[in-house]
Amino acid sequence: MTELGAWQSGKIQAHHLDRLAVVYVRQSTLQQVLDHQESTRIQYGLVHHAEALGWLSDRVLTIDEDLGKSGSSAEDRRGFQRLVAEVGLNHVGLILGVEMSRLARSSKDWHQLLEICALFGTLIADLDGIYDPSQYNDRLLLGLKGTMSEAELHILKQRLVQGKLNKAQRGELGFHAPIGYGRRPSGEIILEPDEQARDIVKLVFRKFDELGTLNAVLRYLVTHHIQMGVRVFSGPHKGELTWRRPNRTTLQNLLKNPAYAGAYAYGRSHSDPRKRQAGRPYTGSVVTPPEDWPVLIQDHHPAYISWAQYQQNVRQLQANQTRADTLGITRQGDSLLSGLLVCGRCGARMVVQYHRKRHYRYTCCREATDYGGEICQYLSGPCLDQYVVEQVLRALEPAALELSLEAALHLEHDRAELDHLWQQRLERAAFEAERAGRHYRLLEPENRLVARQLAQDWDAQLLAHQQLQDEYQRFCHQQPKHLSEADKQVIRQLADHLPMLWAADTTTQGQRKEIIRQVIQSIHVTVAGDTEVVEVVLNWVGGASHRATIIRPVAKxxxxxxxxxxxxxxxxxxxxxxxxxxxxxxxxxxxxxxxxxxxxxxxxxxxxxxxxLNLVPPRQKPTPETLAASEWWLPELARLLDMPTMTLYDWVRRGWVKARQQPNWPKHWIIWADETEIERLKAHRQQPFGEILRQRWRGEVPAIALMPESPNTSL
CATH class of the missing domain: 1.10.10 (Arc Repressor Mutant, subunit A)
Incomplete structure (x- = not known):
């Protein structure tokens, strides 16, 4: 510390002493706060220098809210912001700091402070002396010191970045080992020693290659109660293996990380100042394209997948995103060709529009959406879907048996893999129960305080082991390890009935769409004017194409x-x-x-x-009809019963009379009624209406509804 003589100056006036003396304390990192405490003590010691300059102890304010924060910006430094606010309120006469770099390492923040201090007559002091920002010479010296502080930070940062880059180019810059990896004391990266944790990582990559979407892999893991083995990075349990529920972020990081392909990559992201948010120092990170990575060393450590498979996984994740230039993932909508259709007129991708449930159409609306023009073309979705499905099933028919055998082998392999994971879980649960029992047996019997807790832990592990065994038995009952002969026979039979399998309720729309996308690359559609004729070009995977004409439904x-x-x-x-x-x-x-x-x-x-068209149809001659015995035309019987024709027709509709309709035009009604039936109908006709209402109220069957048998078998 310099002598107080360096602080003696005639610049301190009475109006300075009337205001506060502020001691600003800052260390750049928390590690410096813990390891470099001498610097912190020196900064706090400036309080005594302020008192020696004439300030009373209660008029000296210490601002130490920025301990552990960098001076490169004032955004996240509430202490510096408080200092500027106090100066702007004309509360501060003197600012004390060990050096100018403690106040700010940014020219913007530093000169802002100088402007405010000069405006309100506030002095600034460091170990070299006292400065008045309102005087030109002092202002020049303070500006130079601020520039040197900023340059010092830049030089230090440049050295650190270059050192990290040089170390990364040798593949020696350390990073946290991802899930499924470990690190030896020498720094060498190795595969996870735990077999179960390794197998689950391999399972994730195999399932993504099979299912194609991240959400499908996540649902598979959740359905089968599979957890991820994660090593604790810090804390009292550092290095221990813990089991956590899988989540979308973990799986996405696992699939995008080139470390699983055995590659050492540095610079996969960089900071973009334009996207940085005020008050959030770790924002603004932007993903760097692989071709711009500063360091990429392949075959650096053991790999779970090949580099080609890693690149394919990244391309698949990008293709799953819903963008105009990609197909996107398959969804559960009724349309089967979403993402595959290309307009044959303008070349734009056609979209699906749903009107009502199960009513949809394919539309080329790029011109209307982007430029406010007219819709290019559209057609009904089901008619095109039906044609494409017929072509796909016809193409798959020769390979149906081979596909069925492959499906059976794949199903058995999947079940064997799940059974292996269950065996590992049972083995781990048995070990945990055995270890808890061993801890209990090694305890001195007299130490009851600890024995009771260890006994509870042992019981809990035994119960968990038993519950896991019960769950495994249920799993084996629902999904046997090996397919039975009956199951294999069913799979072979399905190979001969692909349309039936396609239309089965167990086949989802997403599965149908995946099958179509496996064999068809794109479909070009051209509607002939406004007519029902549609020209369709199927571009198959592999380069072949098929051209055909189909008919779409039209409204007019x-x-x-x-x-x-x-x-x-x-x-x-x-x-x-x-x-x-x-x-x-x-x-x-x-x-x-x-x-x-x-x-x-x-x-x-x-x-x-x-x-x-105003065409008069030819008048058809009534078909002659000869009535049998006791048969009546409906109008004639109505006149005989003295009742309206519509009432008798209502009786026919209710089934109260024996009647038949002519098979040919004009299809008149013929009623059978002998003398007894006529008397029955007349009796019902003469029945009081009140009696009919009472029968309805009681729920009784009307007597007229009890018809006698007709001798005419045609009625």
Missing amino acids: WTQLSNYAQLCQRLEQLVQAGLSTDDITQTLNHEGFRPPKQRQTFNSEGIRSLMRR
Whole structure:
């Protein structure tokens, strides 16, 4: 510490002594606070120097809120912000610090403090003397000291960064070993010594290669109650293996980390000042592309996967993201071709639009979305899905048996792998129970205070082991280790019935979409104008393509490509005197199709089109009908019973009378009624309405509903 003579100056005036003297204390890191306590004591000792300069002890304020914080920025330094605020309120006459670097190592923050001190007449003091920022010479010297403090920080940081880079280029810069790895005292990276923890890491990579999505892997682990083995990095239990629930972040870091491919990578992320958030010093980190990594050393340590598989995993994760240039993951929507369709007119990717449940269409709306233009083209989704499914099943049919055998082998391998993990869990639980019992037996019997707790721990481990055995028995009952002959036979039979397997309720939409994506790379669709004709080009995986024309449903008659020919042909058939049914059969036989969802014409559709074209249908002659004994036309029987025709028709609808309808036009109703039946109907007709209401209220069956047997078997 310099002598007080260096502090003697005529710059201290009475108005300075009337205000506070602030001692600012700061250390850059918490490690410096713990290991370099002498520097901290020197800074706190400035309080006595302030008293020697004339300030009373209660007028000396110590600000030490920034201990352990860097001076490179004022954003996270509440102590420095408080100091600037006190100066701005004209409460401070003198600021004391061991050196200028304690106050700030940023020119922006330093010159801001100088401006405020000069404005309010506040002095600044370090071990070299007292300075007045309002005087030019002192201001120049303070600016130079601030610049040197900032340059010193830059030089120190540059040395540290270059040292880390040089060490990383040799592959010697240490980092926390990821899950599934350990580190020897010499620093060498090795595979996790625990066999179960290693097998689970291998399982994650195999399942991602099989399932293709991170969420599917997570669901698989959760469904089978598989936990991840993690080594504790710090604390009293450092180095111990703990078992934790799998989560999305852990799996994503595991799949993206090149360390699992045996590679040593440095510089996988860098800090972007534009994305840094105020008050949060660890924000602004940006992922660096692999081609820009400063250091990449392959075959640095033992690997779980190959480098090619790691790159494939990264590409798969990127492809799973929902972007315009990727397919994205398969979802559970009804559409089967989302992400595969390309507009044959403009080349843009077509999207799925859902209107109501199970009603969707494929639309090219890039022009409408980006530029406010018109929709390029659209078509109904189910018709295109049905055609593509037929082509996919036809392509898979030759390899169905081979695929079924491979599926059986894969299923057995998966069950064997799960059984192996269960055996490891049982072995670990048995070891924990045995160790707890060993601890209890080694204890002195007289030490009851400890014996009771160890006995409880032993009982808990034994109970956990028993529960795990029960769960394993249930697992073996639900999923035997080996497939039975009946299961294998079912799998072989499914190979001969691919359409049935495709349409089964157990097959999800996501699985159907995955199968289609395995064999089809893209589908180009072109709608011919506004008609029902659609040209489809299937681009198969491997380079082959298939071109075909399908028919989509349209809303209007005029949208049909052969509408003119249809109208002309219909007019010819009407002029030929054919009946509506004959016209319908003729048009269906000649290959004409109606609009909307129908595949063939019906009589109602033909009559609708004839009304649209003002064509008069030929009048059909009634089919002669000879009534049998005791049979009546419905209007004649109504006149005989002296009742409205509609009332008798209602009785027919309710089934209270024996009736039949003519099979051909005009399809009149014929009722059977002999003399006894006529008397029964008249009796019911003359029954008081109040009695009918009472029967309904009591829930009784009306007498008229009890019909006699008709001698005519056709009724």
